[in-house]
Amino acid sequence: MAINNNSRRSFLDNGLKLAFVTALGGIGLTKIAAKLFAQANNDSNDKTELMTTNGTLIQVDSSEIIKMNHSKDGDKKYNVREGMPNRKFVMVIDLAKCKNALKCQSVCNKHHFIAGDHAWLKVYKMQESEDTAPYWMPTTCMHCDHPACVTVCPVDATFKRRDGLVLIDNERCIGCRFCMAACPYSTRVFNWSEPNQEITMKMDMNHNTNNSVEYAGMPSIKGTVDKCDFCPHTIKENKLPHCVTACPNGVFYFGDKYEDTVTNGDETLRLSKLLRDKNGYRLMESLGTKPSVYYLPPVNRLVDFKDGLENYTDFRSVEKPE
């Protein structure tokens, strides 16, 4: 009996192995055959020239072309995870003009209903070394092209769109805060408690409370991460982000890299020329995060650094209603 069993087992064993090898060989052969035939086909058939949506001419094998119906929504169809088609939003922050007026911060707090202790937009008091001049440095989310936060997010809750924006799906976020640890700019904030946004909600009843990716901070959700979103809700209406329009000194320029233009509301400039002429740079370029926010160095300043000191608060960036 035992011997019988063994021989049956080894038969099964060998049979399985053989079947496996055959299957592998079969797949391999078909692959090779397919490649050979494809080569032959390519040589004999006609090609058709086509233009892609972004204007490049390409050649396609005629047999590959399939007629399709006109899309009804076309470019207007808007996918929150894809972003606005054929745009690439950038910001330029001119440090020479900033005197810590903090209008950017207060308008951002107001329009994003920020209820925590950490504003999305912060103005840092900076000084590189003892011998160099101090300056004010506003920071938003850098909307990096190589965002560390997106790389480490375990559930794809924070994502990079084709229009350059890095956003958070706060319906999906599990609150592990790995993105916050990954961000070298310390730009992300966390809703440690139930966000107390009712007061602000009454002030703006018209606000769209439908939860979408562009929730504009409303409503924030307990146990999830928030951050500067570059105001897609205003961009969609062809308006500038709140911080840009609120700044009395024209520090913030916002625009589209593909159009090569940025504007602070008063003047519209060529992005490439501006960065070249004024020697623009990005924060922590060496980390390879490729931010979408450029800075112009604080040189030839029209404002006095000391003017900003009266607005400076060490321990507060969000005004709380009493």
Next chain:
Amino acid sequence: MKNYKILLNDLAPQKFGKAGILWTWTLIVISIAGIIAYIDQIIKGQVVTNMHDYALWGIYISNFVFFVATSFVGTVTVAVLRLTSNSWRTPIVRIAEIISLAAIIMAGITIMIDMGRPDRLLNLFIHGRLQSPIIWDVIIIPIYIIISLLLLYFPLLPDFALLKSFYKEKNPKLSKWYGKLSLNWTGSLAQKTIQVKSIQLIAVLIIPVGFMLQTIDAWLFSTLFRVGWDSTNMGAYFISGASVAGVGALVTVVYVLHKAYKLEDYITDFHFDKLGKFLVLMCLIYLYFNLNEYLIPQLTSKKEATTHVNVLLTGQFAPLFWFVIIGGLIIPIIVLLFKKGRKPFPMFLIGILVVVGSWWKRYLIVTPTLLHPFLPIQGVPESWHHYFPSFHEWLITSATLAMCLLIITVLVRYLPIVPIQRTADEQELLNNNKNTNS
């Protein structure tokens, strides 16, 4: 056969005395207090912790890292000592396997405590992305739990069969359970072959998985830009640190059990001596990696790195840092290098010192780095410049530690902590050798 009777009487699980019952209830009470605190945290949000947007991880994470590190004891003692055929491991392997299993289960639970939205746990499986180190952890921890469980279970089969017959009259209910768990073990040659093969396979398998687990844990930090984490040293540093934490925990538990169960005949000074040598080797390796981690950045003295290291060496965290280095590494190394230091009682004290040092070491890996980001901390409440755990955090963390000890306690109550069959086999072998020699 006589031999077996003595062994079974000595090694079969015993009912707890007064001290044991008090110990168990204490652990249960702490666990319940922690669960209540955790429910409160779920209701109010993590605002009940002292974490904030800068110290965004706290003792939940460092405690998690501690558990993961301690679970490495299964890999080092069982697998490494088996592969290097160190036969002195027999009476202590099961304890190591029990600690390992308890620690890795608690690691899995602890990491969930840190989540802001534990209700969205399933998102990790629905939307999981392989590029995130957290998903690597989600994959490796269950694998390690399963392998640890099997590594504990397979060698237990013959012992379960022995206990089944041992308890047949004394406690039929318990005997029935042991019978079920023994999977009809008869000790036949065919069964033994399969068992030995399986154990060998698992013992080999746990080595790469254990190393992966520790390395992934290290990569949770070293894949980020932060100063103090962004280091190529991290993988090896964590593996050696885990060996120290694991063997330290093993020494402590072995001492307590051999006292409580009166196993002095089975776990002797010889075993403590060997364990001591093992621990001192691990400590020396860890010290080497610590030198790499803290000394070398001082030489190139990049601004951020120096700030970070100075905070540890002379700043805010200096008392803790030197406690961890001197108490958790240097004193154990010095004491354990002497034969007298490797006697059971001094070893027990050193074991406790090593475990406490290892726990705070993880705190020092997580917290100081977060308090020194690249941009200055400005415009946030004054309390956000520091971090020290809140009452809720201490309560919940104590509860996780208590639960880990509770798992160990329950397992040592019902499992024979020294493998009976194996000890019998080895004694037989020893006797046979004596017979042939004489």
